[in-house]
Amino acid sequence: MFKNVIVYRIGPGWSATAVQMEQSLQGARFVECGASQEKSIGWVEPRGEANGPLVEAVGGQLVLQLMVETRTLPGSVVTRKAKERIAHIEAATGRKPGKKELRDIKDDIRLELLPMAFTKQATIVVWIDPKAQLLVIDAASQAKSDEVVTALVKSLDGLALTLINTQVSPTVAMSEWLVSQEAPAGFSVDRECELKAADESKAVVRYSRHPLDNDEVKKHVEGGKLPTRLALTWDSRISFVLTESLQLKKLVFLEVVFEGASADKDDGFDTDIAIATGELRKLLPDLLAALGGEVVAT
Numbered sequence: 283m284f285k286n287v288i289v290y291r292i293g294p295g296w297s298a299t300a301v302q303m304e305q306s307l308q309g310a311r312f313v314e315c316g317a318s319q320e321k322s323i324g325w326v327e328p329r330g331e332a333n334g335p336l337v338e339a340v341g342g343q344l345v346l347q348l349m350v351e352t353r354t355l356p357g358s359v360v361t362r363k364a365k366e367r368i369a370h371i372e373a374a375t376g377r378k379p380g381k382k383e384l385r386d387i388k389d390d391i392r393l394e395l396l397p398m399a400f401t402k403q404a405t406i407v408v409w410i411d412p413k414a415q416l417l418v419i420d421a422a423s424q425a426k427s428d429e430v431v432t433a434l435v436k437s438l439d440g441l442a443l444t445l446i447n448t449q450v451s452p453t454v455a456m457s458e459w460l461v462s463q464e465a466p467a468g469f470s471v472d473r474e475c476e477l478k479a480a481d482e483s484k485a486v487v488r489y490s491r492h493p494l495d496n497d498e499v500k501k502h503v504e505g506g507k508l509p510t511r512l513a514l515t516w517d518s519r520i521s522f523v524l525t526e527s528l529q530l531k532k533l534v535f536l537e538v539v540f541e542g543a544s545a546d547k548d549d550g551f552d553t554d555i556a557i558a559t560g561e562l563r564k565l566l567p568d569l570l571a572a573l574g575g576e577v578v579a580t
């Protein structure tokens with residue numbers, strides 16, 4: 283269910299039931315791009331059933347899904363068509379179009395070609411833990427996560443979100459774990475890491491499928507290269523890559539997690555949600571504790 287995790291703290295004073303959220307999101311349902319529209323964003327059914335609910339409640343956990351559709355129009359095509367039109371103008375009038383006219387020509391061509399451009403759709407899952415007052419976005423980048431946050435805040439009145447911050451930065455903690463060759467309690471260091479120099483050289487060293495408990499890695503860190511990504515496994519249940527910005531990437535739920543699990547419904551949606559959120563609700567507090575605890579806003 284989750285491949286990436288970006289965690290937000292829900293601001294104090296906000297709460298909403300699944301029914302209330304459903305009503306709020308209805309006005310922002312996803313609608314496909316119009317003929318001349320480059321992007322469309324809206325909420326879709328997490329379960330994938332047409333005209334189903336936009337908010338799914340499973341074991342007290344709330345799940346939403348945002349759809350982003352974009353029309354892909356290669357810049358090279360626009361440039362080629364613009365050159366053809368400019369050449370025609372020069373041949374017909376004997377003059378070269380000015381900068382403003384060039385921009386207008388490109389804009390006109392873009393509008394003409396957009397209806398013929400292919401569209402690409404991508405969905406992003408949002409999980410809300412009302413009791414813990416946490417919101418998790420399954421986004422591969424901060425830019426995509428920001429897009430989801432904007433849509434959430436626009437749709438849900440009074441919702442305020444802040445990225446989780448910890449007493450010890452991931453970079454400092456990962457450096458300590460690599461130098462001491464000792465992972466925090468409940469975690470193990472795996473065989474993937476990225477180290478980046480803090481000086482002007484910006485030199486990068488990457489390890490993949492390589493032991494990290496050796497003097498070579500230790501010397502790199504002690505020499506000033508800072509870890510920006512480090513593969514970890516929590517409690518022999520979930521493997522992931524921790525980044526310098528406290529994002530979790532490449533999440534893999536290991537086989538032990540699924541032992542004894544059975545699908546509650548034909549599509550297995552409820553089971554998947556229950557397993558994923560149940561495991562992450564234990565992992566996230568342990569990870570925050572390993573990073574010195576959460577910084578509480580005052």
